[in-house]
Amino acid sequence: MFNNLRRFIDKIKPNFVEGGKFAWLQSTFEAFETFAFTPNRVTKRGSHVRDAIDLKRAMITVVIALVPAMLFGMWNIGYQTSLHATDWPYELGTVASWWYCLWFGFLRMLPMLAVSYIVGLSIEFTFAQIRHHEVNEGFLVTGFIIPMIVPVTTPLWQLALATAFAVIIGKEVFGGTGMNFLNPALVARAFLFFAYPTRMSGDNVWIAADLWGTDAITSATPLAELAAGMHPSASALDMFIGTIPGSTCETSVIAILLGALLLLVTGIASWRVMLSVILGGGLMGLLFNAIGANEYMQVPFYYHYLMGGFMFGAVFMATDPVTAAQTNTGKWIYGLLIGIFAVMLRVINPAYPEGMMLSILLMNCFAPLIDHCVVARNIKKRQHRALKLSKTVKS
């Protein structure tokens, strides 16, 4: 079968190269060809042997790491509806109801995923073709993440608009994958947050009322409860498992940690960033505990890990290698500040119940500056060494 497919590709290939009938689809063809077969390219000079990893492999590893959170998110969409819906077809707590929760969530997520990928990939393919570049794999991850970090009731047209905005303004205007300075998925979320604030926060967006519509059931997230001055109604265990209202796939800390494990074992994501975000958030939480001026400040510091998108952000978004700091020292500073700002925004600024998104975007902007300072220290050291040498020689 593989050989037949290979033969078919080789047969139609001449149509898609320079001068062929469909040369205007060259990038698209190459994208599909390299999707099916890792190319037969050999090294020419330099290192004759190369590591087996490529960008496709790295990106698919991230997608696999996202799968537990995605699956749990789907189930939780159904579960949240089942708790409140009046016409839930199965008796709650039964196996049938459990499976129906997953099916319900799957049907809700599928259109969102489809919209995100179709809109994003068409833009990516178009840009690649115009630039005569190969299509980049970066959107594999971005397109997967965008539906995971928005409320389940987000209208599809808004999602499409946000995705287009993120890919064009967040990435392609800077030159595509590897050149952007803001995390594209977060750009999409920020676009929604500021363009359609009523659809992105408040108590009326987190739980779908039925299978197809954008109507919602009123229910507050723990962050909203705290911002209103109440103690979260969900227990720490519920928040850890993720059976709480929230953006589609960000609620389950345990599912996110499974993904984090894969990312760390494979070495794809930086452990420095993950650890330092968590440390930064914890430090700030402890500091607020020490002040303890209101209900929000008194909440145990580890609640910040369990609520909202903190862990999702720490594991999957802060670690984006393109937009994070690139030096190892820089990664520590970058991560610590993300954690600190995220918790600070949550507690101090009631206008933004979730600080993680803004905090990561803010530090994305500062990452180049952090790197600049770290590298400048190395440069200074080198100049100092040369200077000291010339003095020694003179004396």
Place this chain on the structure above:
Amino acid sequence: MEVFNGTCCLYPINVVILQRDKDAINMMSKTFFTSNKMSETIKIRKGLDLPIGGAAEKRLTDARSITTYAMKPTDFVGLTPRLLVEEGDMVAVGDALFCDKSDERIRFTSPVSGHVKAIVRGEKRKLLEVVVEADSKSLPTPMDTSAIKETMLKCGLWTQLRQRPFGIVANPDDKPKAIFVSAFSSAPLAPDYDFIMQGREEVLKKGLEALTQLTDGKVHICFRPNQRLAKQLSTLHSPLSIHYIKGPHPAGNIGTQIAHIDPINKGEIIWTMNLQDVAVLGELVATGIYKPERVVAVAGPNIKNPHYYRVKCGACLAEITKAQLINNEYPKMDSNDATRENRVISGDILSGTQIPADGFLSAYDDLVSILPEGNYYDFMGWLMPGFRKFSFSRTFLSGLLSTFHFSLSTYQFDTNTHGDERPLVFTGNFERVFPFDIYPTQLIKACIIGDIELMENLGIYEVEPEDFALCEFIDTSKTEIQTIIREALEKLRKEGL
């Protein structure tokens, strides 16, 4: 945990941060200006030993009877040659075939006596090879060796002395701050110098002593801890400075050793010489006879008979590669690929030069690597578990399993790039195989945009392309980093910086 070279095949990843992050100045003044303390062991933590099989077995075949030899101007960085012979000319050992157009004292000489068989030119009449057919009557006459520099220049051995930065042939008028010699190689399939140097210890000593006359500074030689050769050379005296270096590849690279012992500042020059050439120098000094010979390891994962050959420099490798039966049982990634070709590389598989199977040994190499070509398609290669693929990351099942010291089959190494070129996306990995006090990603980017001041600030003078070989190997985006570094260095050199 100390991870020692060669013993960590399945789990070669050393993430611990370089322990010698001390002030470089202290180290430099210690080794350079004061009387040196011998046998200081330098530990290198960053790096990677490829778990590749097929290193040369310790057997030696005499292949000095090969009759065809060539000098290749392309082996010498930035050289513009001026041809001095014509086809059919008779030449003796040490007769110049061509010289450096900008400094005619630097002569590239014939390693054998015979006649010039061919002058091979490439595009734009670029001189590629001067081929010499050897005759049997090759008894060189002893030379006057009272002035070492002049003798070396005259017989052509001088060209084996290279300068850092830039990797060019040393300029005889320069005063280098030090000369470095590495007594071991850590590259994949590297030859074992303890074996190669057996019985040559005395001439090696002579050669090292001769080197000390070429510099006012120190001559540094680096060994593995407990290397046999180090003990045999222990009677060497000052101003020779001996170091021991521990750790994975690139511990044996001269660049790594310089960076840890006496880093290069702007305007400074260091000379380097390969160990076997030092022995040739020793013999020249002792007997007055120039014998450009060396022992070459022939190795590769799919050849049946990897071992050592004694050859003269510039030897045609046709006979040697033909004698290497290809092991057809070596795993094929592609089932319908019956005719697997092999690549012959003069040098190691990370930074050597591809040559034809009947090509010639390059000027600075003592290793010939043979590697299967990888021109096959791999169905959904980016998605499959990958039992035989080696990756520095653990994104393939082979890597995940090896984390638990468990492996299902041996790794497959070939010349496939395993993916297309992409922009630099992933960060933080180069640092794990790059034991320099330099930010590799930033330096590579500075080289790509051609910002000379930034390159200088980031330490371009301390590196050569081969120092980036491992970065290029592990790079997710398949960038040709060594080419980028070479082009940047050439740009700097041409601007006279």
